[in-house]
Amino acid sequence: MQTKVRHAYTYPVTYPEQSTSSIGWNPSADDRILLAGSDLDLPLMRTALATLPASSRGQVFVEVQSEHDVEHLDAPGRFSICWLVRDRGQSLQRSIDAWLSEMLPVSAFDDFSVYAWISHEGSARVLSSN
Numbered sequence: 001m002q003t004k005v006r007h008a009y010t011y012p013v014t015y016p017e018q019s020t021s022s023i024g025w026n027p028s029a030d031d032r033i034l035l036a037g038s039d040l041d042l043p044l045m046r047t048a049l050a051t052l053p054a055s056s057r058g059q060v061f062v063e064v065q066s067e068h069d070v071e072h073l074d075a076p077g078r079f080s081i082c083w084l085v086r087d088r089g090q091s092l093q094r095s096i097d098a099w100l101s102e103m104l105p106v107s108a109f110d111d112f113s114v115y116a117w118i119s120h121e122g123s124a125r126v127l128s129s130n
Contacts, residue, residue, distance in 0.1 A: 023044065023048070023117055023122075023123050023124050024123035024124045024125070025048055025051065025117065025124050026124070027052070027056070027115040027124070028115070029053065029055070029056075031056075031058075031113070031114070031115035031126075032057055032058055032103060032113075032114050032115070033052070033056060033057070033058030033059070033079075033114070033115050033116070034058055034059050034060075034061075034096070034099065034100070034103075034114050034115070034116040034117070034118070034127075035048060035049070035058070035059075035060045035061070035116075035117050036060070036061040036062075036092060036095075036096050036116070036117070036118045036119060037061075037062065037063070037092075037117075037118070037119030038062065038063045038064070038092070038119060039062060039063070039064045039065075039069050040119075041062075041119045042062065042071075042073070045060060045062070045073070046073065046074070048117065048124075049073070049074060049075045049076070049079070050074070052075075052076050053076070054076050054077065055076070055078070056076040056078065056079070057076070057078035057079065058076075058078070058079050058080075058114075058115075059079065059080050059082070059099055060073065060075060060079060060080070060081045060082065061082050061084060061092055061095050061096060061099070062081070062082070062083050062084065063084040063086060063090070063091075063092040064083060064084070064085060064086070065085070065086050065087060066085060066086075066087045067083075067085055067087070067088075069085075070083045070085075082095065092119075096118060100114065100127065104127060104128070104129040105129060106129055107129065110129075111128060111129060111130045112128070112129040113126050113127060113128045113129070114126070114127045115127075
């Protein structure tokens with residue numbers, strides 16, 4: 001899979017117990033969006049979701065230790081939010097891989113793309129099926 005990168009606006013997100021961090025975040029109105037991280041990334045994911053128009057669509061994966069760590073997360077109506085519980089053997093990486101395999105099918109006729117931010121992989125970027 002080839003990765004296409006789009007220039008992105010960078011904004012700071014402050015974690016209460018960590019230093020300031022930033023990601024590039026500049027999805028277009030037509031992008032299908034993926035946000036994926038752990039409970040430590042929730043402040044950043046909340047901020048990113050808050051910047052999206054109501055018509056945005058996408059997927060959020062949040063990996064937590066137990067079901068007691070699941071909390072409310074506001075997102076546009078066309079988003080699916082999936083809480084992955086490590087105590088149950090659920091894995092963030094397996095979920096990302098499965099979702100991307102459906103959203104980025106290889107086709108000789110079409111180019112599919114997803115605008116993604118995945119924790120520990122740097123800035124947000126466009127992932128493409130070509």
